[in-house]
Amino acid sequence: MAAKKRQDAKRGGDRLAEYRGKRDRGRTPEPVPDGKALPHGDDDTFVVQEHHATSLHWDLRLERDGVLVSWAVPKGLPWSPETNHLAVHTEDHPLEYAAFEGEIPRGEYGAGKMTIWDRGTYETEKWSEREVKIVIHGSRVSGRYVLFQTRGKNWMIHRMDPPADPEAEPLPDALRPMxxxxxxxxxxxxxxxxxxxxxxxxxxxxxxxxxxxxxxxxxxxxxxxxxxxxxxxxxxxxxxxxxxxxxxxxxxxxxxxxxxxxxxxxxxxxxxxxxxxxxxxxxxxxxxxxxxxxxxxxxxxxxxxxxxxxxxxxxxxxxxxxxxxxxxxxxxxxxxxxxx
CATH class of the missing domain: 3.30.470.30 (DNA ligase/mRNA capping enzyme)
Structure with missing residues (x-):
């Protein structure tokens, strides 16, 4: 998938066409650039945005060949390797989106409040159509992660390092109240x-x-x-x-x-x-x-x-x-x- 998109870009394809097609620049405060995506970075920027849409989720975006390759992660990035989280692949976003925070109006695609939860740099260990291995360096989340495709747009994200907080304990299954x-x-x-x-x-x-x-x-x-x-x-x-x-x-x-x-x-x-x-x-x-x-x-x-x-x-x-x-x-x- 990612390799095919890069090939399309080299042949003159517009990787942001789907993104633009879902947005009305006259209504949304999101960045909607006119031109095609052109590589002008080092493929090392990541951002995680907290998106209070119809259902709260977190959007993981990785700079790659002039766009932000994006996944919606309903439960956020896993803090422990014991749990994998669903990551739904979404359309590529423009690089300017890495700095976006704001309220997407009701009736628009992705309506709701968007805030930056974390951002920083990452390193690529592997990038293929079905698997992406990265090392993230952020202020709230750091470590080695792998994203792997399961079916269609559905991927999973897995933490490869030990727990980010070794002393953290999961929520109990049930408590009887005092x-x-x-x-x-x-x-x-x-x-x-x-x-x-x-x-x-x-x-x-x-x-x-x-x-x-x-x-x-x-x-x-x-x-x-x-x-x-x-x-x-x-x-x-x-x-x-x-x-x-x-x-x-x-x-x-x-x-x-x-x-x-x-x-x-x-x-x-x-x-x-x-x-x-x-x-x-x-x-x-x-x-x-x-x-x-x-x-x-x-x-x-x-x-x-x-x-x-x-x-x-x-x-x-x-x-x-x-x-x-x-x-x-x-x-x-x-x-x-x-x-x-």
Whole structure:
């Protein structure tokens, strides 16, 4: 495939004809050059762009003979050799696309937000119609990769080096959520506790990876998430893998996933991390969308939170010790449910 395109280019073929044919330069901010692609680089530039289109994916582009040879990678580049990821071969892009970031308008091909996730240089070890071996040197991803064709436009991408982060751990298959014990009164030493609203919703854990989301219920069983929540929440986290804990509650007549904990983030289990630090990491993710919100928490303010819960008709308050770990599968006195 790649060899044939290079031969076509040498015979005067236009390698960017398909690219131009899919775009209206009067509507899209993408670069749409007039002329044919002409080699004017060193065949060593790569870029990975995060593309929030109909389905979030990452576009890997490699400079080759005057164009960017491109693959759409739905789950991003694999960080470990244990997993291969699908890579769908797409049309060649102009070299100028390596610097492109912007919003492709609705109704246009590839509509959605495009940002540069990583870029740098690469070396070619092999380039044939069915197999491409490269060594990537970027700021977020580096190492030896091979792309190999499986059928038609479908390829796979495999990391040939050891894991980029040897200490990273995959997401667990399932966790049973930590539960509070019921108490009649607020803790006396409120300064040692954080306080959240009890939302009265359905407990859901969200496992987000590669822009996709799966859910388990309060007993750790796989369940379907609300329509549209999984893909949008996955898009909000992008390439950051995480296990989120929350409740699907009805707020203002609309189901909203209220997220109040994070049990795993960026390849690191957080079960032994104190509640205060987990909440700070969760807040740092800035998860706020049309169907999900980061639930508020209030260190040391139990009386005020309980009063506000009663005014809003919420079931109560959940008090959580600031130094408490996350204990999956059981009830712990470090978390307490106090009625409003």
């Amino acid at each position: 539960r509070p014990v019921k108490k009649a009164r607020l803790p006396r030493d409120q300064e040692a506790w954080g306080f959240e609203f009890a939302w009265g919703g359905r407990r859901l854990l969200a496992y987000v990876e590669g822009g996709r989301t799966r859910f388990t219920d309060g007993r750790g069983r796989p369940v379907d998430g609300p329509g549209g929540l999984g893909s949008r929440l996955g898009g909000a986290l992008g390439s950051r893998p995480a296990v989120l804990d929350g409740e699907l509650a009805v707020l203002e007549n609309r189901e909203t996933y209220m997220i109040f904990d994070v049990a795993h983030l960026d390849g690191r289990p957080l079960l032994d991390v104190p509640y205060r630090e987990r909440r700070e990491r969760l807040d740092g993710l800035e998860l706020s969308g049309p169907r999900w919100q980061t639930a508020p928490w209030y260190p040391g303010a139990g009386d005020a939170v309980r009063e506000a819960a009663a005014e809003q008709g919420l079931p109560g308050v959940v008090a959580k010790r600031l130094d408490s770990p996350y204990e999956p599968g059981g009830s712990s006195d470090a978390w307490r449910l106090i009625p409003s």
